[in-house]
Amino acid sequence: MxxxxxxxxxxxxxxxxxxxxxxxxxxxxxxxxxxxxxxxxxxxxxxxxxxxxxxxxxxxxxxxxxxxxxxxxxxxxxxxxxxxxxxxxxxxxxxxxxxxxxxxxxxxxxxxxxxxxxxxxxxxxxxxxxxxxxxxxxxxxxxxxxxxxxxxxxxxxxxxxxxxxxxxxxxxxxxxxxxxxxxxxxxxxxxxxxxxxxxxxxxxxxxxxxxxxxxxTPRDIITSLGAEQVIELEAEPSPDLERLRPLPSVVAAQRHAGRITLRVRELHLALPEVLREVAAGGGQLLHLSTRRPTLDDVFIDMTGRSLRESAEEKAA
Incomplete structure (x- = not known):
């Protein structure tokens, strides 16, 4: 063939x-x-x-x-x-x-x-x-x-x-x-x-x-982000992205719909530094979660918006 x-x-x-x-x-x-x-x-x-x-x-x-x-x-x-x-x-x-x-x-x-x-x-x-x-x-x-x-x-x-x-x-x-x-x-x-x-x-x-x-492949595209984990957090007041980006193991930082998303290579190195930065700015943590990267993270990284948002706009 x-x-x-x-x-x-x-x-x-x-x-x-x-x-x-x-x-x-x-x-x-x-x-x-x-x-x-x-x-x-x-x-x-x-x-x-x-x-x-x-x-x-x-x-x-x-x-x-x-x-x-x-x-x-x-x-x-x-x-x-x-x-x-x-x-x-x-x-x-x-x-x-x-x-x-x-x-x-x-x-x-x-x-x-x-x-x-x-x-x-x-x-x-x-x-x-x-x-x-x-x-x-x-x-x-x-x-x-x-x-x-x-x-x-x-x-x-x-x-x-x-x-x-x-x-x-x-x-x-x-x-x-x-x-x-x-x-x-x-x-x-x-x-x-x-x-x-x-x-x-x-x-x-x-x-x-x-x-x-x-x-x-879905796996290859997710891997292209260069991150092993994603940290999502909300704090009041919200920390400055420019102070989060240089922290150890942080690949990228974005603010999306009021929530900060950090892509990180090694969670155990990044997380303590991120929490220290939030505390140093007098911030109170409202939400914190960690997860593995998904295709939606890729999508936001490439287009600046989530695919679900794109669908909801269409429905509206």
Whole structure:
């Protein structure tokens, strides 16, 4: 198998402009078959535009896109049979039952998954005869996933698939993604849940202002921070960041939403000095905790804001 054959998705120099606005600014991607790759970024970063071009829903201004060695310009009918997608919002027919909806979608494909298998995969067996309009939000989202999987796609695109889901539905969706990867399918996921990205994704691509600013495994990207631990503290009055930054083992110090976050290499060296500095400034400690670094720390470091904030802005 050549390197070309191993790639499910190949993107070179992808650019998309809307008038004077450049939404995607020269993105390159190589996604291997059987891989789950997460695209992360703040609102307006260009994630959804990139995914919509890969899905054939938008055309690129310039650049090259290949899926499964094929191009949308010349192979659209074949590609439509080989990809699946769940969008951020899926319009469903409220009057149909779950089973009728799944059966309808399987009829669109030459080699669909069985209706029974699809309903079981998304754990909707008990709701098979329920009308779609009566389903909860989480159940509708799981149904949308079943519809995206109806054609047994080689590549599945999931655009923020678990937004607003209850914990049980989120876990059910995570299980489905794990099963797809085990069958050699490729999954491209956009999400603003960092735990989801860490659990599901083999590799991450972080996009900001239409460009890739980091890529790698979740562990590699977290390690790139150069910190073993994170100290979070609040004090009144709050200590000066400039006095905290030179302390032993401190890699970086930031103030975010009223709380100071310190990334440190060796906790046992940094913590006593930090507490001494707070006390020296006459500060009273209101909160102190330590934890391991997460993807959200990476995100704040690179973009100046948390991915969750970015999602909440969008919801507002």
């Amino acid at each position: 050549t390197h070309q054959d191993e790639l499910a998705i190949e993107v070179k120099g992808l650019v998309k402009r809307f008038g004077d606005v450049t939404a995607v600014d020269g993105i390159d991607l190589d996604i291997r078959r059987g891989e789950c790759v997460g695209l992360l970024g703040p609102n307006g970063a260009g994630k959804t535009t990139t995914v919509e071009i890969l899905e054939g829903l938008q055309t690129a201004t310039s650049g090259e896109v290949r899926l499964l060695g094929l191009r949308w310009e010349t192979d659209a009918p074949v590609l439509r049979e080989r990809i699946g997608m769940t969008l951020q919002e899926t319009r469903l027919v409220d009057q149909l039952t779950v089973e009728e909806m799944v059966r309808l979608f399987t009829s669109f494909y030459p080699r669909p998954l069985e209706v029974e298998a699809l309903i079981g995969l998304v754990q909707l067996g008990e709701k098979r005869h329920a009308r779609v309009g009566k389903l909860s939000g989480g159940q509708k989202q799981r149904l949308a996933l079943a519809l995206g999987l109806a054609g047994d796609p080689d590549v599945l695109f999931l655009d923020e698939p678990t937004t607003g889901l209850d914990p049980q539905s989120r876990r059910a969706l995570w299980d489905v993604v794990a099963q797809l990867k085990a069958r050699g399918r490729t999954v491209v996921l956009t999400t603003h849940y960092m735990d989801e990205a860490e659990v599901l994704c083999d590799r991450l691509v972080i996009i900001d202002r239409g460009r890739v600013i980091a890529r790698g």
